Structures are given as structure tokens and as C-alpha cells.
Amino acid sequence: MKITVINGTMRHGSTWHCKNLLVEKIAQWEETQVREFYLPKDMADFCSGCFSCFLKGEDSCPQSDQIQPIVAALEEADLVILTSPVYGLDVSGQLKALLDHLCFMWLSHRPNPKMFNKVGISFATTAGAGLAHTTKTMQNSLKFWGVKKRFASKQRVAAMKWSDIPEKKRSQIEKEMAQLAKKATASVANIEHSTAPLFRKMMFKMMKQAMIKNDWNPTDRNHWEAHGWLNGTKPF
Numbered sequence: 098m099k100i101t102v103i104n105g106t107m108r109h110g111s112t113w114h115c116k117n118l119l120v121e122k123i124a125q126w127e128e129t130q131v132r133e134f135y136l137p138k139d140m141a142d143f144c145s146g147c148f149s150c151f152l153k154g155e156d157s158c159p160q161s162d163q164i165q166p167i168v169a170a171l172e173e174a175d176l177v178i179l180t181s182p183v184y185g186l187d188v189s190g191q192l193k194a195l196l197d198h199l200c201f202m203w204l205s206h207r208p209n210p211k212m213f214n215k216v217g218i219s220f221a222t223t224a225g226a227g228l229a230h231t232t233k234t235m236q237n238s239l240k241f242w243g244v245k246k247r248f249a250s251k252q253r254v255a256a257m258k259w260s261d262i263p264e265k266k267r268s269q270i271e272k273e274m275a276q277l278a279k280k281a282t283a284s285v286a287n288i289e290h291s292t293a294p295l296f297r298k299m300m301f302k303m304m305k306q307a308m309i310k311n312d313w314n315p316t317d318r319n320h321w322e323a324h325g326w327l328n329g330t331k332p333f
């Protein structure tokens with residue numbers, strides 16, 4: 098199984114350990130190829146809001162040299178993992194900076210068919226609050242990239258670091274990660290046959306109508322046309 102991980106922190110803290118438990122569990126059952134990116138090391142810049150990716154194509158992004166290797170790794174993966182500790186009730190700034198750069202491939206712009214038959218998991222840990230909001234931010238990107246099957250791991254660890262988490266809680270997390278690994282592995286194996294999310298179908302239908310009338314962004318429109326999506330070809 099090919100796994101691409103976007104770590105929303107450089108720390109080998111609670112979030113990293115939760116994700117690692119899952120990846121190690123999967124590796125016990127099958128051969129894995131894991132590609133990991135760490136933020137901000139692997140993508141250090143904010144989106145400047147130049148609209149270049151939307152209007153001229155993603156290659157014209159000033160940070161294209163950092164973004165394109167990440168996109169290529171996402172495209173190759175069977176399982177995409179996004180992780181973040183809760184910072185100020187939301188994802189870390191460095192993860193949000195990357196997610197902003199990837200809006201060009203949302204269903205509302207230029208959906209990437211390579212993202213459609215994938216499984217995605219978000220990982221969030223918090224001292225106390227903010228899990229729902231933080232998870233939603235990560236799930237929104239997976240959802241709008243068109244990822245077919247999504248899971249979320251949310252851990253309230255009441256700690257500043259992994260080693261401060263009581264043994265009982267850590268073994269509970271370990272059990273949960275084993276269960277999640279089982280579900281994710283089964284989903285990857287069955288992805289071709291699993292039901293497509295209703296949201297994706299509805300969004301595609303709605304955006305198709307918008308793209309037919311689109312006279313404001315030829316780059317987006319050409320993408321839909323080139324895939325035949327404006328002439329009845331369906332991607333899923």
C-alpha cells in the first residue's frame with residue numbers, strides 16, 4: 098500500500114505517535130511504501146493570494162517547486178494521511194498554508210481524477226478542546242479533493258507530549274489505531290467497489306453547470322472540457 102503522510106507539525110509528539118501506530122499496524126499486514134512530508138520544512142511559504150494557480154495553472158504558483166512534489170505524492174498514494182495538533186482550536190498554521198495552496202484541485206476548480214479512488218484519514222490531537230473544528234478543516238480538503246472514503250482519528254490526550262500521556266490512555270489509543278488500521282486497509286482493498294460519496298456526485302453536478310457558463314476562468318473550464326466532463330463523460 099502506498100501511503101502519503103502530510104505531517105502538520107515537525108514534532109514527534111502525540112499526533113505523530115498516533116499516526117505512526119496506525120502506519121506500523123498496516124505494515125504488519127502488508128507491504129507499505131510510506132512518503133512523509135513535514136511542515137513547514139517541506140512547504141514553508143504562505144499562499145500570497147495571487148490567483149495564479151486558478152487562472153494560469155498550478156505550475157505558475159510562486160511556490161510550485163515545493164507544491165508539485167507533494168501533489169505528485171498525493172496522486173500516487175492509496176492512502177492519504179493529514180495530521181495536525183490543535184492550535185487555537187484549529188489546524189496548525191503550517192498545515193493550513195499547504196491546504197490553501199491545494200485549493201486549485203478542489204471539485205470547485207480543477208478536480209484531479211487521481212484523487213478519486215483514495216482513502217483519506219485525518220489525525221488530530223488536543224490537550225482539551227478543538228478536535229471537531231480541526232478535524233473539519235482537514236476533512237474539508239479531503240472531501241473537496243474528491244477522496245472517496247474518509248476516516249478521522251480524534252484524540253483528547255490532555256498532555257503536552259506523548260510521554261506525559263498515562264499508560265492506560267496510550268494503550269487505549271493503540272487499540273483504536275489497530276481498529277482504524279483494519280478499516281483503512283479493508284477500504285483501500287475495496288475502494289473500486291465502494292459507494293461514492295453523495296456529496297461528490299452533487300458537487301460535481303453543480304460545478305458542471307457552473308463550468309458550462311464559465312466565462313471568467315478559461316483554465317478551469319478547459320480542464321473540465323479536456324476531461325469530457327462538459328459533454329457527458331462522468332469521472333465516477
Ligand SMILES: Cc1cc2nc3c(=O)[nH]c(=O)nc-3n(C[C@H](O)[C@H](O)[C@H](O)COP(=O)(O)O)c2cc1C
Nearest residue numbers: 110111112182183184185186222223224225226256
Ligand atoms: C500553539 C499551541 C496552541 C494550542 N492550542 C490548543 C487549543 O486551542 N486547545 C487545546 O485544547 N490545546 C491546545 N494546544 C495543545 C495541543 O493541541 C496538544 O498538546 C497536542 O496534543 C500537541 O500535539 P503534538 O504533541 O503532536 O505536538 C496547543 C498547543 C500549542 C503549542
